[in-house]
Amino acid sequence: MLEKQEPPLLSCRGLTKRFASPAEASGGGFVLANAGVDLDLRAGRVHALLGENGAGKSTLMSMLSGWHRPDAGTLALRGAPLVLGSPAAAMRAGIGMVHQRFSLVEALTGAENLALADGGRVSARRTKELAQRFGLALDPGKRVSEMSMGERQRLEILKLLARDAHILILDEPTSVLAPAEISGLYASLRRLADQGRAVVLITHKLSEIAGAADEVSVLRRGRMIAHNLPRDPALADGWDMAELSRLMVGRDVPDCVASSVPPSCVLGAQDDGLQGAEHSETTLSVRGLTAQSGQGEPPAFADVDFEIARGEILAIVGVAGNGQEALAATLGGMERPARGKITIQGRPYDRALVAYVPEDRHGAGTVPNLTLAENMLLSTTRSRGAIFARGAGSRAARKALEALNVTASGVNALARELSGGNLQKFILARELSKGAPLLVVEQPTQGLDVLAVCDVHAAILKAAETAAVALVTGDPAEALALARRVAVVYRGRIAGVVAAGDADAFERISRLMAGLAPVEAALAEVAR
Amino acid sequence: MGFRFVVEPWTAAAPKRRAALSLCTALAAAGVLGSLVFALAGVAPGAAWLAMARGALGSAYSLSEILVKAAPLTLTGLAVALCCRINLWNIGAEGQFVFGAIASCAVGLFAPAWCPPHLLLPLALAAGAAGGAAWALGPALLKARLGVSEILTTLLLNYVAVLFMEHLYFGPWRDPEGMGFPGTAELPDFVWLPTFGDTRMHWGLPLALVLALALWWLLARTRWGFRARVLGESPKAAAYAGFRAVRITVTALCLSGALAGLAGAGELLGVQHHLQDGLATGLGFTGIIVAFLARLNVLAVPFAALLLGGMLVGADQLQTDLRLPGTAILALQAALLFGALLGEFLAGKRVRVVRTGKREDRHGA
Numbered sequence: 001m002l003e004k005q006e007p008p009l010l011s012c013r014g015l016t017k018r019f020a021s022p023a024e025a026s027g028g029g030f031v032l033a034n035a036g037v038d039l040d041l042r043a044g045r046v047h048a049l050l051g052e053n054g055a056g057k058s059t060l061m062s063m064l065s066g067w068h069r070p071d072a073g074t075l076a077l078r079g080a081p082l083v084l085g086s087p088a089a090a091m092r093a094g095i096g097m098v099h100q101r102f103s104l105v106e107a108l109t110g111a112e113n114l115a116l117a118d119g120g121r122v123s124a125r126r127t128k129e130l131a132q133r134f135g136l137a138l139d140p141g142k143r144v145s146e147m148s149m150g151e152r153q154r155l156e157i158l159k160l161l162a163r164d165a166h167i168l169i170l171d172e173p174t175s176v177l178a179p180a181e182i183s184g185l186y187a188s189l190r191r192l193a194d195q196g197r198a199v200v201l202i203t204h205k206l207s208e209i210a211g212a213a214d215e216v217s218v219l220r221r222g223r224m225i226a227h228n229l230p231r232d233p234a235l236a237d238g239w240d241m242a243e244l245s246r247l248m249v250g251r252d253v254p255d256c257v258a259s260s261v262p263p264s265c266v267l268g269a270q271d272d273g274l275q276g277a278e279h280s281e282t283t284l285s286v287r288g289l290t291a292q293s294g295q296g297e298p299p300a301f302a303d304v305d306f307e308i309a310r311g312e313i314l315a316i317v318g319v320a321g322n323g324q325e326a327l328a329a330t331l332g333g334m335e336r337p338a339r340g341k342i343t344i345q346g347r348p349y350d351r352a353l354v355a356y357v358p359e360d361r362h363g364a365g366t367v368p369n370l371t372l373a374e375n376m377l378l379s380t381t382r383s384r385g386a387i388f389a390r391g392a393g394s395r396a397a398r399k400a401l402e403a404l405n406v407t408a409s410g411v412n413a414l415a416r417e418l419s420g421g422n423l424q425k426f427i428l429a430r431e432l433s434k435g436a437p438l439l440v441v442e443q444p445t446q447g448l449d450v451l452a453v454c455d456v457h458a459a460i461l462k463a464a465e466t467a468a469v470a471l472v473t474g475d476p477a478e479a480l481a482l483a484r485r486v487a488v489v490y491r492g493r494i495a496g497v498v499a500a501g502d503a504d505a506f507e508r509i510s511r512l513m514a515g516l517a518p519v520e521a522a523l524a525e526v527a528r
Numbered sequence: 529m530g531f532r533f534v535v536e537p538w539t540a541a542a543p544k545r546r547a548a549l550s551l552c553t554a555l556a557a558a559g560v561l562g563s564l565v566f567a568l569a570g571v572a573p574g575a576a577w578l579a580m581a582r583g584a585l586g587s588a589y590s591l592s593e594i595l596v597k598a599a600p601l602t603l604t605g606l607a608v609a610l611c612c613r614i615n616l617w618n619i620g621a622e623g624q625f626v627f628g629a630i631a632s633c634a635v636g637l638f639a640p641a642w643c644p645p646h647l648l649l650p651l652a653l654a655a656g657a658a659g660g661a662a663w664a665l666g667p668a669l670l671k672a673r674l675g676v677s678e679i680l681t682t683l684l685l686n687y688v689a690v691l692f693m694e695h696l697y698f699g700p701w702r703d704p705e706g707m708g709f710p711g712t713a714e715l716p717d718f719v720w721l722p723t724f725g726d727t728r729m730h731w732g733l734p735l736a737l738v739l740a741l742a743l744w745w746l747l748a749r750t751r752w753g754f755r756a757r758v759l760g761e762s763p764k765a766a767a768y769a770g771f772r773a774v775r776i777t778v779t780a781l782c783l784s785g786a787l788a789g790l791a792g793a794g795e796l797l798g799v800q801h802h803l804q805d806g807l808a809t810g811l812g813f814t815g816i817i818v819a820f821l822a823r824l825n826v827l828a829v830p831f832a833a834l835l836l837g838g839m840l841v842g843a844d845q846l847q848t849d850l851r852l853p854g855t856a857i858l859a860l861q862a863a864l865l866f867g868a869l870l871g872e873f874l875a876g877k878r879v880r881v882v883r884t885g886k887r888e889d890r891h892g893a
Contacts, residue, residue: 334767351770364768367761378758378769388751 007079008040009198010064010095010167015039015073017059033059036073037224039217041167041198046189047228048201048209050248051219052320052474057202060219061169064200065097066090096160097169100176102152104144110155111140117159127158134161135191150181154188161192168192169200174208186212204320206244206514210237218247242507245514249319249474281345283468284308284331284438289340291326291492299338300326301492308468310437313460315471315479315500318489319513325359327489328442328472332356334364345437355379355431355467359442361420365427368416372408373397375415376430400429404459421452428459439463442472457482476509488512535877550823550871557867558860565859571850583845584838592727596799597811597837598830599732600625603791604815605822605829606736606743607784612824613747614760614780620667620682621788622812623689624660628789629796630693631659633803636715636796637701645718652719653793660789661782663689668781672774678781690808697803711804721798730798732791737830739787744826756780788812810858814840817861820868836861 015037034056041047051057062068064075066084075082077093084090087097104113111127120126127140136154144152153173160168170189174182189212193199201212209216216239217227225247231238285307293299301323308314318324329335331342333351342349356379358364366375373390376397397411404425408418415423424444431439441460445453460482463469473479479486479500486498486509495512498505563573584590604621611618618624632652639648667681696712703713721730747753759766759776766773791811800807818836822828843857 332768333770356768358768360764363762364764367758367765369761370757374754377754378765388749388754390749 007076009043009078010041010082011076012037012039012060012064013074013076015060015063015070015075017056017063017068018071032222034063034070035222037219037222039224039227041200042215043166043196043198044193045214046193046199046201046212047215047217048203048213049217049219050203050206050209050244052204052248055204055219055248056222057204057219058171059222061097061171061200061202064090064167065095065169067097091160091163091165094164094166095169096163096165096167098153098156098160098171098173100171102156104152104155106145107143109141109143110138110147110151110158113144113155114140114159114162118162120162130158130162134158134188134195136188148181149176150184153177153185157188157192165197167198167200169202171202172204173201174203174205182208183211204248206241206248206319209239209244210241213238216244218244220248241514241516242510245319246476246506246510249476249513281310282307283310283345284470285341285343286331287341287343289327289330289342290338291323291330292336292338299323299492301489304340304494306487306494306497308438308470310468311464311466312485313464313469313471313483315473315483315486316489317473317476317479317486317509317513320474322489323492324472324474324489325442328359328440328470331438331440331470332358332442334358353436353438355434355436355439355463357424357427357431357439357441357444359446359472361423361427362416366415366423369414371412371414372401372418372426373411375426376400376411378430380430380434396430396433400426400433403432404429404455421448421455424448424452425455425459428456432459432463435466437467439467439469440472441469443474444471445473445475445478476506476513479509480505490515531881533879533881535879546875547823549875550868551821553871553874554821554864554867557870558864561863561866562860565856565863566852569852569856571852576846576850576852579845579849580839580842582842583849584842586845589727590841592729593841594834594837595733596728596730597840598833599730599736599798600791600795600811601814601818601833601836602733602736602740602830603787603794604812605818605833606740606815606826607787607791607812608815608819609822609824609826609829610743610747610787611780611784612819614756614776615763616671616777616781616784617679618664618682618781618784618788619679619816620664620685620785620812621791621815622808622810623682623686624663624785624788625792625795625812626686626689626693626808627663628656628660628786628792629803629807630689630696630792631662631789632656632719632793632796633701633712633715636719637712645716648716648719649721649797652797653790656793656796657786657790660792661786663789664781664785665778668778668785671781672777686812693803693808694805697805701803703802709804712802714802715797719797720801721794723798728799730794732794732798735790735794736833739790740826740830743787747826752776752779788815791815814861817865817868820865820872823868823872836864839864 015034016032017034019033037060039060049057049060059068063070066087066089069085075084082093084093090096105116108116111124112122114120114127114130115122124140127138131138131140136158138151138154138158144155147155153176157168173185177185189199189201201209203209214231216229218225229239287305289304290302291299304327306314316324316327326335330337331354333354333356344350344353347353362368367378373393377388377393380396394411400406401408401411406422406425406429408422408426418426428441428444444456444460448456460469460471471479471483476486483500486500486505488495488498488509490512495515496508498508498512502508566573566576584594604625607621607624608618632655635648635652635655639651663685664682667678667685670676670681671678698710701712703711705713721732723730747757755766755771756776758769759771759773763773795807795811796803814836818829818832821832821835839860840857843854843860846852846856847854
């Protein structure tokens with residue numbers, strides 16, 4: 001092909017970026033946000049960069065647009081090496097980024113904002129001409145504060161074009177748009193690409209790339225899992241969405257899971273299949289649960305129904321942003337539902353009946369600047385009276401440290417001094433010590449090393465001997481390793497429930513996560 | 529090629545080192561900026577500092593005056609520190625101070641005759657605390673229920689409180705035998721706070737020290753204090769634990785108002801003995817500096833109050849000896865606050881000097 005001879009507009013090789021880890025800063029730990037990332041951006045193409053929250057998409061694009069400097073790796077612009085010291089330098093090189101949060105002066109008009117950006121005169125005519133030339137509908141005399149999100153976004157793009165940007169990076173551009181505006185955006189992006197620009201679309205929503213992209217790259221945990229996958233004309237969506245979903249969320253299951261789980265537990269769960277749930281008592285029953293929603297936005301989840309029996313683990317999986325986060329927070333008692341009913345052991349919802357391990361270990365699950373003894377009392381302080389039971393907190397914390405083999409200097413260590421894995425084990429031990437009939441665990445092994453993953457999985461399986469467990473995770477492999485049934489959440493609804501024992505369970509979960517399963521099948525599953 | 533400073537977070541810094549660094553920066557900034565202010569006012573900085581030191585530490589009387597100032601400053605400092613521990617900004621200690629004074633004055637002036645005299649002093653102090661708390665209740669409810677910034681409401685209510693007090697002593701509460709001077713009648717001496725010897729030092733100081741200890745105990749040892757600390761450190765964790773943020777916020781702001789109100793009551797019953805011009809001299813605002821100089825540590829608040837008290841007393845000497853305007857002390861206080869904030873910023877950071885790398889290439893080549 002001709003294009004092969006021409007160097008890409010922008011290419012990256014081996015880009016690496018580390019950040020000091022806030023949790024382990026005292027130990028000098030680092031988070032590897034990007035590790036050896038390769039990427040080519042070609043003129044005339046719309047490139048979708050896929051990845052879950054925290055996969056490193058924004059870090060990568062921040063390096064391309066001059067906000068961060070890479071620790072290692074090289075950039076080349078049309079084949080010539082490029083070092084970017086600042087966003088201004090990137091702009092001079094023709095690279096511009098539209099961030100999720102716009103940088104517009106709300107009190108000024110579109111024309112004034114444009115002049116502010118490119119240093120030109122304030123001219124309504126010039127703005128109008130520019131807008132028409134690039135096919136971006138805009139009223140130059142309108143104040144930004146009166147503009148819709150779509151108009152603001154077009155103004156941001158126009159600001160870059162006015163400064164002659166050849167490479168446009170848009171961070172989650174559709175997240176602020178109404179559905180009707182999205183197709184307009186895509187048409188504009190297509191036109192800009194056809195004029196010889198490279199356009200990058202950062203997203204974690206698979207459904208959005210089908211209509212917009214020419215190429216896809218997938219980031220996972222800071223690594224480029226697949227880069228520059230071209231559109232396959234044979235497929236309706238352009239790519240095998242289930243495959244992309246697997247690339248995006250899939251993780252290798254550590255070997256230890258199989259060995260740390262008593263075989264009877266795994267096999268038993270699979271043999272029982274779905275009948276097992278009928279025999280045993282139902283601990284948790286959720287009916288018609290719907291989240292509260294802001295103005296004009298749909299609720300994070302709606303009309304969710306499921307049950308979990310004592311001794312059962314139900315996994316709730318979904319690609320980030322599909323509502324499972326809010327569902328976990330509601331089950332854990334941090335958010336109140338707008339509608340629907342949660343019943344635990346036949347009684348109405350009560351915080352005291354729930355043990356909850358939240359996703360945010362450092363912010364919600366513990367207070368970083370308090371000691372472990374104090375953190376122990378965060379969710380277990382039930383006794384009445386004014387005096388706070390420090391002695392009891394220390395004793396309980398000591399027990400928790402022993403129960404799950406947590407490495408810490410003692411119960412007076414501050415929570416922020418613990419590594420992620422040890423902190424997670426501490427939280428899990430604390431929650432298990434409550435002996436609650438329902439355990440809700442959210443993203444329990446995110447960011448943990450293999451050994452900690454094993455310990456956490458073993459503890460969850462142990463807890464499931466006496467309690468009902470709701471395991472909320474973005475990782476289908478983890479769900480299949482632990483749970484008997486896997487409910488997949490897509491766009492705030494349970495798209496389907498898959499029995500973990502089925503041979504094609506992983507395939508079906510991946511398809512459901514990508515929103516590809518037929519609705520009838522999903523309904524049949526929910527109804528059981 | 530060049531050099532630039534890189535400021536990066538440094539969580540590993542030892543707490544003691546942080547405290548020392550913070551205090552030293554505060555004092556150094558006050559020294560440098562204060563000297564600048566003196567020089568601009570046409571006074572040799574050395575002579576000015578010496579005059580201040582002599583004024584503050586020169587006699588037994590001046591030392592006792594420092595303690596007189598330290599009592600209300602400890603209480604207003606505690607008021608501000610308590611709120612800041614929960615990420616609330618009570619800028620209204622001045623207004624709560626004034627309202628505390630008004631409430632305790634009302635008890636002193638209008639207590640019915642059948643009321644046993646020995647009950648009036650405790651009653652007046654309690655009224656002072658209640659008055660301060662009541663003045664903080666409005667901002668507290670607005671903050672907790674509607675999310676209205678407590679910084680604005682508490683700040684603006686300061687002026688309302690001062691104007692209201694002036695209305696009282698110029699108008700309905702004015703002493704008819706006051707020879708035309710604005711002010712209330714002198715309170716009966718059985719509601720005065722007893723003094724030590726023939727100094728102006730009164731029982732407000734030991735009371736303030738006991739309250740500092742009590743507040744430490746409340747924060748460190750009680751369930752309410754634990755919840756308040758969790759809310760201050762991480763509102764998300766408080767939500768996770770199911771603590772009621774609204775209730776904690778309202779209680780904390782009212783408690784803070786009560787402490788400031790008690791400071792006002794102490795100043796009225798211990799020193800001034802009537803509502804008059806000169807009661808509201810900014811001791812509530814100075815409490816903000818006391819709290820930050822103490823790094824929000826309630827046990828360090830009395831020491832910071834002593835330091836600020838010394839500055840206030842020393843500044844009087846500046847006025848009489850060197851004829852500096854009284855506002856010079858405000859500039860010194862501001863310097864101290866900026867220094868404390870700068871010290872707090874630097875204490876959590878590490879500053880490195882790095883050589884800047886080669887400049888970026890332009891457009892390809």
